[in-house]
Amino acid sequence: MRYADRLDLQRYLDRLLSRSILTEEEQEAILDLPCHYENVRPNEDFVGLGEDVDQACLIVDGFAGRFDQSANGARQITAIHVPGDMADMHSVVQTRTTSALQALSLTTIMRIPHEAIRSAAARLPALAEAFWRDCMVDTAILSQWVVNVGRRDAKARIGHLICEIATRLKAPMEEGVIRFPFAVTQHQLADATGLTAVHVNRILKALRDDGFAEVVRREVRILDWQGLVEVADFDRRYLQIDVPPHDRPRILAVA
Template identity: 70%
Template structure:
């Protein structure tokens, strides 16, 4: 087991700072959280359904899927977590897992103690506010996924999902053409979109033929961002990624 240094938590802190205002002391409290690494093989659960956990899982590398299942044990991907996501941050206040977490690719997980997070937020209430805001964004993403599988057609679903992942990875800037790693199988992408693998294959072929995007070989290449966003009915506001510094809210003011 190797232990993390402050750099391993910096990506998560950067995520919090993109939406919240934290003092230097509060930032150090995040960077000083005790935690340790776990390497997880692809297609392996590292949090089981209804398992009691004593840590939250920060994704350092790879992709992670959140799964729920019906009474017959048939699963559905309900979220894809990328590096920088604290995939089960809500477990700090609800330790029994209401969904399973599985590595979609080989993944590196940073296990962050619930006790340490609770201690830090007790000392610095503004940290609790920032973590609450992070959970709110996860809830907004879930809401969009419900709309995706319930009200959008297949082409729109896949285009929306590709736009979301590209935005969350923060690789676009102002570019119309760019690429990003996306190490999921066609079957996993189909599961996330509530489609069959055959149907997703047709959609991806359509997006490629229309000059919008190419997905395959563990990578997505966006050929026309504006066109893909129109095809996916995508508006990034729910992701809260472009908040201006002066618009970041801090309810609890520093002493």
């Protein structure tokens, strides 16, 4: 498995480079991070709530959810992480977790010791800046989730989530249809949108009947992207994908 490391880290590096400017040396430091792989079964926590962690997790394959619990037992997913996401980079500066990370489907993760991330960030402060910036994109996404559950009706909530994931995965359109694997249950969709599984089922049916999108066998198919974007009130700018280079600030001058 050792050979795969750099390929998977490269995907994370590409993510960083889409928003930050890094020198050769800085890029190399990312690719040299030590790590080890782990497979996580569906509904299994790989980071617990309230734990002290000393590793960060990169999603290699599958989907992970960030779970926040309310005391009455109701679960709420506050983020969905896709391959290439560093799901808890923030743990580097905040080791005590305030939410749990759970695999939504069979998921492969890479654990990277904080120690290695910290020493790289200390040696090359521009890396710390890139990490910080990436965390803030997650925050912008989270902010939109508050809007989603706070102000949109059920159809728009589900539609918005589908649009968001499709955009983050850069799912391509083929013959007018956007497809991507999305192995999450309707119950998990409900936990992400603040609805019940029964109502999610009805809404998916409505989206299918209206010809917007359908979820069949763990795969999403968007049949009418423009229409879905409209009912979902989706505006991709908050995701900050493809920030033009001249809009990428750098605290430290390029060496």
